[in-house]
Amino acid sequence: MLTRLFGRLPIGWLQLSHNRTRLLAALAGVAFANVLVFVQLGILGALNGTITAPYALFKADILLSSSDANTLTDGSNVARVRGYEALSVPGVARATPLWVANLDWLREDGTTSTLQTFALDPAQPDKLIPPLNAAARALQLEDTVLIDTATRGLRAGHLDGIADGTPYRFEANNRTLSAVGTLSMGGGFSADGTLITSDQTFFRLFSNRSPSAPSHILITVVDGVDPTVVVDRLRDALPDTVKVDTLMGAADADQRYQTTERPTGIIFGFGVLIGVLVGIVIVYQILSTDVADHLREYATFKAMGYGQSFFMGIVFEEAIILALLGFIPGIAISLALYVGLSSATGLPIAMDAATALAVFVGTLVACSVSGAVATRRLARADPADLF
C-alpha cells in the first residue's frame, strides 16, 4: 500500500521498522518532546484560563476601572460617580458598580481557602451574573452568599445539597454567612474559589470598603449599539483616571499583563519557550542520528543515480511517520498528566484541539526541517567519500 502511495519502495518505513529497538527509542524521544511542550502549554493555558474566567461571569459590555488597575483585583478603586457620568453618554443603558476583594475562609478542620468575592446590587434590573438570577431574592437578605462548589481545599461533596431552603452556614471575617446557592468556577493562581454576594453584605464583611468606591463599574449598552463606539465616547467623557475598555478587551489586556509582566506568567511563558527549544533539539537529534546511521546506504543510492529529492522524500517519509507515531503516545501521556495536575492543583488544565494541532504540526515541521538539514552533508559529499 505504501509502495503505491509513494510510487516507490517505502524506504523510510522499511528503514525505521527494520530496527524495532531504535524505532521505539526514536518514538519515545518524539513522545517525550511532545509531552514536554504539552505540559508547559497546559500550565500556561491554565493561567490564561483562570485569568479570563471571572470576566466571563459578567453579562456586560464595557468595564470601567481605575487607570492603574491591570487586573480585577489590583489597582485603585473607581469613584461611583463615574457610573452616573457614564449614564449621560449616548448608548449607555446601565452602569452597575462592582466590588471585588479576597475573603479568607478558615474552616474548623484548620484548612483555609481564599475566596475571590464579587459583590453588586442584587436588585439590579438586569442580572449581570447569571448564577445570581435564581438566588437574587435570597441574596437581598443579610449575610447570604453564593459559593463556589469547585473551591480548592474542600473535600468532594462538602458543599452538596445547598439550596435556598437548606443553606450552608460558615464563618468568615467574624460573620456567619449563609450560602443559599452555588456556582462552579474553581481556583486560580491568586484565589481558591469564588464567592458572590450583595453589596450590603460585602460592606459588612469588608468594613474598610466604601459604597462610593467600587472596584469596577460594569456598563451595559443600549441594544444594537456597537460597544466599541460607546467605549470611544466614554473615553472622551470620563477623566484620564478611569480606564475604559470592552469587557473582552479588558480580559485580553489582563491576560496580556499577567502573562508578560507578572513573574508567574513570564515563568510559564519561559517554560513553553524552553520546552519547545528542548523538543526541537530532541527531534533534531533523532532525525540527524537516523540520517547518519543510513549515510552509507544513502551514498550507495546516490552512486546509483538517485538525486537529492529522493533522499528528501525518504527523510520526510520518516519525519511524518515519527511525528505521527510519536504524537499518539505523546498526547495520551499528556492527557493523563493533565488529569493528574488538574486534580492536584484545582487548575483548569485542559487540552484543546487547537493546541493539539499546533503541537502536532510543530512536531512535523521540526522533524522535516531536522531531516532536511541532516541530509545536507549527503548533498555536499561525493558518494565515494561516504561508503
Added chain:
Amino acid sequence: MTASPIVAEGLNHWFGSGDARKQAIWDVSLTIARGSLTILMGPSGSGKTTLLTLMGCLRDVQDGSVLLLGDELNGASERRSVALRRRLGFIFQAHNLHESLTATDNVLMGLEVHGRGNPARQREAARHALSLLGLSDRLDYLPANLSGGQKQRDANARALSFLRTNRPQHSTRPAAGSWSKRSRRWAPDGAQPPSW
C-alpha cells in the same frame, strides 16, 4: 558511433588538504574500448579504486579530464552527474546492499532509479534477474541472512538489472549481456547471464 565510452586524460587526484594533502594518482590517461573487458591491476594503494570512482562519477574530478559516454566529468553539474550515474552499473567493493531491504527490493532500487514503471513488472524483472544468478530461493532474504557470495550476486543483479528496462539510447547500448531489444527482457531459455 565509434567513440570510446570512457576516455581519461591527464588525471591527477589528491586526498586531504593542507600539509596532509596526498596525491593518489598521477597523470593517468586511458581509453576503454566499447565491448571490451578491462581489468585494472596494481598493488594496494596504487589508486585503482580512486580511478574507478572518478570514471564512475562517484567523485569530483580535480584535475584532468574524463569523457564518460561523451560527457566531460570535470566540472560537470550535479544534475549531469546524476543522469550519468543512472547509465552505469557500478558494483561496489563492499556490496553496499541496503540492510533493511530484501534481495529483491535491493534489485528494485536499481530499477526504480529509472522511473516509476509498472511496479508488478519491475518486481517480476528483479526476481527474474535474481533467479538467473541462482538466488531464486533467497528472493525475500535480508542481506544480513545472505552469505558473502550471495550478497555479491545480489549487488551484481542490482547493478546490471537496469539493462533490461533501460530504453536503448544512441550510444549506451551495452555490448555485453544477452539482451533482447524487442522484449526488453533477458533472453529466454538456454541463454546464459552475462559473464561478470
